[in-house]
Amino acid sequence: MDDELNVTYISLKGYVEVNKYRYVYFLIIFTVYILIICSNSTIVYLIMIHRNLHEPMYIFIAALLLNCVLYSTTIYPKFLTDVLSEKQIISYSACVFQFFVVYFTGTSEFFLLSAMAYDRYVSICKPLQYPTIMRKTTVNILLLLAWILPALHISVLAIASAESKLCNVTLTGIFCNNSIYQLQCVRSRFITIYGVVGLLVFAILPMLFIIFTYTKIFLISYRSCREVRRKAAETCLPHLLVLISFSSLNVYDISIARVESNFPKTARLIMTLQIVLCHPLFNPLIYGLKMKEISKHLRRLLCSPKII
Numbered sequence: 212m213d214d215e216l217n218v219t220y221i222s223l224k225g226y227v228e229v230n231k232y233r234y235v236y237f238l239i240i241f242t243v244y245i246l247i248i249c250s251n252s253t254i255v256y257l258i259m260i261h262r263n264l265h266e267p268m269y270i271f272i273a274a275l276l277l278n279c280v281l282y283s284t285t286i287y288p289k290f291l292t293d294v295l296s297e298k299q300i301i302s303y304s305a306c307v308f309q310f311f312v313v314y315f316t317g318t319s320e321f322f323l324l325s326a327m328a329y330d331r332y333v334s335i336c337k338p339l340q341y342p343t344i345m346r347k348t349t350v351n352i353l354l355l356l357a358w359i360l361p362a363l364h365i366s367v368l369a370i371a372s373a374e375s376k377l378c379n380v381t382l383t384g385i386f387c388n389n390s391i392y393q394l395q396c397v398r399s400r401f402i403t404i405y406g407v408v409g410l411l412v413f414a415i416l417p418m419l420f421i422i423f424t425y426t427k428i429f430l431i432s433y434r435s436c437r438e439v440r441r442k443a444a445e446t447c448l449p450h451l452l453v454l455i456s457f458s459s460l461n462v463y464d465i466s467i468a469r470v471e472s473n474f475p476k477t478a479r480l481i482m483t484l485q486i487v488l489c490h491p492l493f494n495p496l497i498y499g500l501k502m503k504e505i506s507k508h509l510r511r512l513l514c515s516p517k518i519i
Contacts, residue, residue: 223299247516250495306387449501
């Protein structure tokens with residue numbers, strides 16, 4: 212029975228001792244979770260109900276924010292339970308599922324940011340061809356690819372991890388990320404090679420495509436009139452800010468699994484909290500404030516006069 216328990220359940224050792232302040236931390240984290248759900252859902256709702264926001268750029272933004280809701284809902288309920296618990300444990304099957312959703316949404320975000328970059332490139336560099344290229348069918352295909360390809364890729368890693376033999380039941384984190392590979396007795400060569408190929412195809416290549424696309428946009432905008440430069444700055448800057456934020460956090464997430472366990476626990480926790488707290492709030496903040504049309508509808512929603 213003990214052997215089965217040790218194999219089935221994983222201890223999360225990334226938490227610091229909170230003692231009597233656990234209810235305060237619970238309230239803070241719960242408030243953040245509600246803010247994440249409400250802020251992301253509000254912008255998605257605005258995009259859905261306003262016809263002038265039924266454009267490819269805003270549809271991709273809505274998909275990106277839905278990813279944030281899914282990601283947060285996978286992390287926060289367990290996170291809140293652990294804050295109140297004396298022992299932080301999770302079944303290995305639930306851990307693998309959490310791993311799947313975390314990296315599915317992350318990989319999907321790179322694809323969606325690439326789709327946004329392509330949309331802006333066509334809009335600014337080929338405005339006359341925009342209605343022909345960015346048709347509803349094209350948008351739907353890009354959305355399907357942004358969700359289906361990451362799901363298929365990460366499911367292979369999740370299944371391989373689920374079938375791996377475990378020799379360690381202590382995870383140095385607060386949720387299941389790529390540190391689960393440290394639990395395995397032997398690092399599978401297939402998982403290693405497949406993961407490197409996936410990193411190249413699903414992260415590095417989209418990043419290079421985004422950099423190339425925005426470079427073209429800025430070169431063309433620089434040689435164009437002020438109106439084109441203004442449009443480029445208005446619509447591209449929010450995407451670039453989100454890309455920089457997301458990429459920085461992913462570099463940490465990818466590298467942390469390579470760092471030995473003597474890395475300071477508090478520093479590790481603070482950096483991990485940047486991923487689960489800041490980024491899901493950063494996206495709706497940037498798009499809500501920096502995208503002119505969304506900001507306009509958001510102000511109307513929040514400041515609309517009461518009908519007596």
